Amino acid sequence: MSSPVTGGPGIESLGTMLTAGALLSDPASTEAYRHDWTRLPDAGTPLAVVRAGSAADVQATIRWAAEHRVPVVPRGAGTSLAGGATAVDGCLVLSTERMTGIEIDPTTRTAVVEPGAFNAAVKDAAAPHGLWYPPDPGSFRISSIGGNVATDAGGICCVKYGVTSDYVLGLDVVLADGRLVTLGGRTVKDVAGLPLLKLFVGSEGTLGVITRVVLRLLPSPSPAATLVAYFDDLRDAAWAVVAMGARVRPAMLELMDAASIGAVEDFQPMGLDREAGALLVAQSDAPGAARTDEITVMAGCCEEAGARSVFATDDPAEGDMFLEARRAAGPAIDARGSVLAEDICVPVDRLPTAMERIGAIAREHQVEIPVFAHAGDGNLHPAIVHVPGDQEGRRRAEAAFAAILQVALDCGGTITGEHGVGRTKRSALPAQLGPDVMELGQRVRNALDPLGILNPGVLW
Amino acid sequence: MSSPVTGGPGIESLGTMLTAGALLSDPASTEAYRHDWTRLPDAGTPLAVVRAGSAADVQATIRWAAEHRVPVVPRGAGTSLAGGATAVDGCLVLSTERMTGIEIDPTTRTAVVEPGAFNAAVKDAAAPHGLWYPPDPGSFRISSIGGNVATDAGGICCVKYGVTSDYVLGLDVVLADGRLVTLGGRTVKDVAGLPLLKLFVGSEGTLGVITRVVLRLLPSPSPAATLVAYFDDLRDAAWAVVAMGARVRPAMLELMDAASIGAVEDFQPMGLDREAGALLVAQSDAPGAARTDEITVMAGCCEEAGARSVFATDDPAEGDMFLEARRAAGPAIDARGSVLAEDICVPVDRLPTAMERIGAIAREHQVEIPVFAHAGDGNLHPAIVHVPGDQEGRRRAEAAFAAILQVALDCGGTITGEHGVGRTKRSALPAQLGPDVMELGQRVRNALDPLGILNPGVLW
Numbered sequence: 007m008s009s010p011v012t013g014g015p016g017i018e019s020l021g022t023m024l025t026a027g028a029l030l031s032d033p034a035s036t037e038a039y040r041h042d043w044t045r046l047p048d049a050g051t052p053l054a055v056v057r058a059g060s061a062a063d064v065q066a067t068i069r070w071a072a073e074h075r076v077p078v079v080p081r082g083a084g085t086s087l088a089g090g091a092t093a094v095d096g097c098l099v100l101s102t103e104r105m106t107g108i109e110i111d112p113t114t115r116t117a118v119v120e121p122g123a124f125n126a127a128v129k130d131a132a133a134p135h136g137l138w139y140p141p142d143p144g145s146f147r148i149s150s151i152g153g154n155v156a157t158d159a160g161g162i163c164c165v166k167y168g169v170t171s172d173y174v175l176g177l178d179v180v181l182a183d184g185r186l187v188t189l190g191g192r193t194v195k196d197v198a199g200l201p202l203l204k205l206f207v208g209s210e211g212t213l214g215v216i217t218r219v220v221l222r223l224l225p226s227p228s229p230a231a232t233l234v235a236y237f238d239d240l241r242d243a244a245w246a247v248v249a250m251g252a253r254v255r256p257a258m259l260e261l262m263d264a265a266s267i268g269a270v271e272d273f274q275p276m277g278l279d280r281e282a283g284a285l286l287v288a289q290s291d292a293p294g295a296a297r298t299d300e301i302t303v304m305a306g307c308c309e310e311a312g313a314r315s316v317f318a319t320d321d322p323a324e325g326d327m328f329l330e331a332r333r334a335a336g337p338a339i340d341a342r343g344s345v346l347a348e349d350i351c352v353p354v355d356r357l358p359t360a361m362e363r364i365g366a367i368a369r370e371h372q373v374e375i376p377v378f379a380h381a382g383d384g385n386l387h388p389a390i391v392h393v394p395g396d397q398e399g400r401r402r403a404e405a406a407f408a409a410i411l412q413v414a415l416d417c418g419g420t421i422t423g424e425h426g427v428g429r430t431k432r433s434a435l436p437a438q439l440g441p442d443v444m445e446l447g448q449r450v451r452n453a454l455d456p457l458g459i460l461n462p463g464v465l466w
Numbered sequence: 467m468s469s470p471v472t473g474g475p476g477i478e479s480l481g482t483m484l485t486a487g488a489l490l491s492d493p494a495s496t497e498a499y500r501h502d503w504t505r506l507p508d509a510g511t512p513l514a515v516v517r518a519g520s521a522a523d524v525q526a527t528i529r530w531a532a533e534h535r536v537p538v539v540p541r542g543a544g545t546s547l548a549g550g551a552t553a554v555d556g557c558l559v560l561s562t563e564r565m566t567g568i569e570i571d572p573t574t575r576t577a578v579v580e581p582g583a584f585n586a587a588v589k590d591a592a593a594p595h596g597l598w599y600p601p602d603p604g605s606f607r608i609s610s611i612g613g614n615v616a617t618d619a620g621g622i623c624c625v626k627y628g629v630t631s632d633y634v635l636g637l638d639v640v641l642a643d644g645r646l647v648t649l650g651g652r653t654v655k656d657v658a659g660l661p662l663l664k665l666f667v668g669s670e671g672t673l674g675v676i677t678r679v680v681l682r683l684l685p686s687p688s689p690a691a692t693l694v695a696y697f698d699d700l701r702d703a704a705w706a707v708v709a710m711g712a713r714v715r716p717a718m719l720e721l722m723d724a725a726s727i728g729a730v731e732d733f734q735p736m737g738l739d740r741e742a743g744a745l746l747v748a749q750s751d752a753p754g755a756a757r758t759d760e761i762t763v764m765a766g767c768c769e770e771a772g773a774r775s776v777f778a779t780d781d782p783a784e785g786d787m788f789l790e791a792r793r794a795a796g797p798a799i800d801a802r803g804s805v806l807a808e809d810i811c812v813p814v815d816r817l818p819t820a821m822e823r824i825g826a827i828a829r830e831h832q833v834e835i836p837v838f839a840h841a842g843d844g845n846l847h848p849a850i851v852h853v854p855g856d857q858e859g860r861r862r863a864e865a866a867f868a869a870i871l872q873v874a875l876d877c878g879g880t881i882t883g884e885h886g887v888g889r890t891k892r893s894a895l896p897a898q899l900g901p902d903v904m905e906l907g908q909r910v911r912n913a914l915d916p917l918g919i920l921n922p923g924v925l926w
Contacts, residue, residue: 157657193811200911435658439658
C-alpha cells in the first residue's frame with residue numbers, strides 16, 4: 007500500500023531536491039505562511055512552504071512548480087500591506103527568510119545581500135564602515151531586502167534620498183523557468199542592453215524571484231536637526247510642505263493629522279499636542295552650519311503658512327523622539343481595530359486637496375481615517391479603521407478605500423506610492439493605467455512567465 | 467502614365483497623413499540624417515525622413531511603417547556616440563527635432579518636455595524658478611531630452627546626482643503598433659503596475675518612440691568650490707578617487723590623463739600642466755561652510771595619494787575654467803583625427819587596473835588613446851584616435867576598441883556606462899550579458915515590437 011501523498015502532486019519529489027528541512031507541508035507549519043500583514047480574509051491555503059536555503063533551492067522549487075503548473079507565491083518577511091505575499095490555494099509559498107547573508111565592500115561602497123536579510127540589518131552592517139543604506143520603509147526593522155526590492159519600497163528618507171530602485175545596482179533573479187540570471191553588477195552606471203534590472207525592481211514577484219541584491223551605499227549622513235510644527239488647519243500644514251520643497255531639500259518631511267496624533271497619544275503618550283489639526287516633522291541633514299540655515303528656511307515656511315507653534319532642535323535624541331512619534335503612528339492606528347492601509351501619492355501641490363477629500367470621505371462613510379504622510383513626496387497613508395468582525399463596518403471601510411483610490415486618480419496621482427498593487431488594489435489598477443498600458447504590462451508578464459505561475463492574482 | 471514613386475513603397479501616402487513639411491524624401495535632404503556623431507562608415511540610406519511636429523505625426527509614421535514593414539530609426543539631435551541614430555537602408559528616420567516645447571511647473575518642481583528640446587534648454591528654463599535639471603552629458607548643449615532618455619544619459623553630475631532615469635517621472639511613448647501610452651506622471655513615487663516607465667528609459671529606441679517627458683527638478687545647488695590636483699602617476703590619481711568617494715560626496719570627480727591634458731593644450735592652451743601624469747578636477751556644492759570642509763577632505767585624499775600639486779578655489783569663474791578644460795577634452799581629441807569613443811564603466815576600485823590596462827593596449831596596438839573619465843563613477847572614456855582614411859590604422863583602432871571592452875568585462879564592469887550599446891558595441895553585448903539575459907531581453911523586445919521595426923540593428 008503506497009503512502010498517501012500529502013498536500014498535492016508529488017510534493018515529496020520536491021523535498022528531495024531541496025536543502026534538508028526546507029520543505030514544510032504539514033498544515034500546522036504552513037498555516038503561518040498563509041497571511042502577510044494585510045491579513046486578507048480570503049487568504050488561500052498553500053500546498054507547501056519552501057524555506058529556501060540557497061538560490062539552488064529557489065531554482066529547484068520554480069522548476070518543480072513549472073513542471074506541475076503550481077503557483078508560486080514569493081515571500082520575504084511577509085510584511086506586505088497590499089496582500090503581495092498572501093497565499094493562494096494550492097500554491098507553494100517560497101520564503102527567502104533563511105537567506106540572510108550580507109557582505110559590505112567599503113571600497114566600492116556596495117553591499118551584497120541575500121533577499122531574506124532585513125533592511126535594518128543592512129543598515130547595521132554598513133554603519134561600522136561609515137556607510138549608509140538610505141531606504142527606510144516603516145517596516146525597515148522587520149522587512150526583508152527581497153521584499154523591499156520586489157515592491158520598490160520607499161519610506162521617510164525618499165524625499166531627499168529616493169526609493170529602493172535608486173540603490174539597486176545588481177540582481178540575481180530566478181526566472182519562471184528556473185534559470186538564474188544576473189542583471190547589472192557593481193558599477194553605478196550601466197546601460198548595456200535593455201534596462202531589465204529596473205524592470206524587476208517593483209515587479210512584486212510576478213516576473214522572477216530575487217536571490218541576491220547588490221546595493222549601492224552612501225557615506226553616512228551628517229547628524230540631523232529636527233523641526234516640529236503644529237498647525238490648527240491641516241491644509242495650512244500641507245501648504246507649508248509645498249513651500250518647503252520649493253526652497254530646500256529636507257531629509258525628512260512627514261505629516262500627521264489630528265486623528266494620527268490622537269492615536270499615538272492614546273497608544274503611547276508622548277506629549278504631542280492633541281489640540282492641533284496637524285503636525286509636521288521635518289529634518290535637515292545638511293552638513294555643518296547649512297543645517298541651521300535649512301531649518302530656518304523651513305521654520306519660515308511653517309510660520310508663513312500659519313503654524314500655531316514651531317520648534318527646532320539640534321539634539322539628535324530630542325529629534326529622534328519626534329521621529330519615533332511619527333513611526334508610532336502605524337502601530338498606534340493598528341491598535342484601534344482592523345485597518346485597511348492606503349498608500350496613495352499625489353503631485354505635491356494637490357496635497358491640500360487630497361487631505362480635504364479624505365476628510366470628507368471619512369465623514370461620508372462614517373469611518374475613522376487617520377492620515378499620516380510622507381508629505382514631501384505627496385505620499386499619503388490614510389488608515390481606514392474598522393471593528394474586527396463588524397461586517398457592515400468592513401463594508402463601509404472598503405467603500406472608503408475605493409473612494410480614496412479615486413481621489414488619487416482625480417488628483418493626477420497614483421493608487422500606490424510604495425506598498426505596491428498586490429491583491430488589494432488590482433481592481434483599481436485599470437482605472438489608473440488604462441487599457442493600453444494594462445495590455446502592455448500583460449505582454450511583458452506573459453513574455454517572462456508564460457505559464458502564469460509567479461504570484462498569480464497580484465497586479466491583475 | 468502614373469508618376470514614379472520616389473523612395474519606395476508609396477511614401478507619398480505617409481506624407482498626406484503628416485503635418486505639412488514633415489516628410490523629406492529627396493536624397494539631398496535625407497543625406498543629413500544618415501549619420502549620427504559616430505559617423506559609421508556603413509551608415510545606410512533612408513527611404514525618407516519624418517520631422518515630426520507632434521505625437522500624432524509620430525503615431526502616423528509608426529503605423530505606416532508597421533503596415534509597410536519599414537524600419538524606423540528614431541532620432542533626437544543625432545549626437546549618439548554608439549551609432550544609436552544611424553540610418554539603415556530603406557528606413558524612415560523619425561526625427562523629433564521640431565518638438566521642442568518645455569513647460570516648467572515650479573510648484574511640483576517638474577518640467578514637461580517634448581523630446582526634441584535640448585538638455586541645456588531644460589536647464590535654462592528651470593533656472594529662473596530656482597530649479598535645476600541635473601543630468602549633464604558632455605553633449606548637453608546640443609543633445610535632446612528624447613535622446614537623453616532613450617540612452618539614460620549620464621554626465622559629470624552623476625557621481626552625486628545620478629543619471630537621467632533618476633529624473634524621469636513620466637513618459638508618453640508611441641508603441642510599435644502606433645498606440646500612444648502614458649507611463650508614470652507627476653508624482654515622485656509610483657509603483658502601480660510593472661515598472662514599464664523604467665523599461666523605456668535606456669531602451670535606445672527599440673521599444674517605442676518618446677513623445678513627451680515629465681522630468682523631476684531639484685532646487686538649484688549651492689555654488690561649487692573646485693579642487694584641482696596634478697599627479698605624476700595616473701594610478702595615484704585613481705587611488706585618490708577611491709579614497710574621496712568613501713569619505714564625501716563630491717558634486718563632480720573628473721580625471722584626465724596626460725594624453726588628454728596634452729590634447730586640450732594643443733587644441734586650446736589653457737595653462738594645464740603638460741608634465742603631469744594625470745589631472746583630477748573635483749567640486750563640492752555642499753552648502754555653506756561644509757563646502758570648505760569637503761574640499762579639505764578631498765585635498766587630503768589627493769595629498770595622501772601623492773599628488774604633485776593641489777589647488778582649491780571658491781571662485782566659481784576660476785572653477786569653471788577647469789571644468790571647461792575637462793569639457794574641452796572631447797572636442798580636443800576629436801580634432802586629432804577620427805575617434806572611436808569608448809565608454810566603459812568599472813567598479814571604482816578597479817579604476818587603477820583599468821587605466822593601466824588601457825595604457826598597455828595603446829602601446830600594444832600602437833594607437834593614441836587619451837582617457838578622460840567620470841572617475842567618481844568608474845566611467846572611463848578612452849578615445850581611440852586614428853587617421854581618417856588610414857585603413858590599417860582603423861583596423862588597429864578597432865582591435866584596441868575590442869580589447870578595451872574586454873578590460874571592462876575582466877574588471878566586472880560594463881561595456882557602456884552612459885552612451886548605450888547602439889550599433890558599435892552589439893557584438894560585445896553577449897559576452898557581458900550571457901545567453902540567458904540576451905534571450906530575456908529578446909523576449910521583452912519581441913513582446914513589444916513583434917515586427918522588429920524599431921531601430922533594428924541596435925542592441926542586437
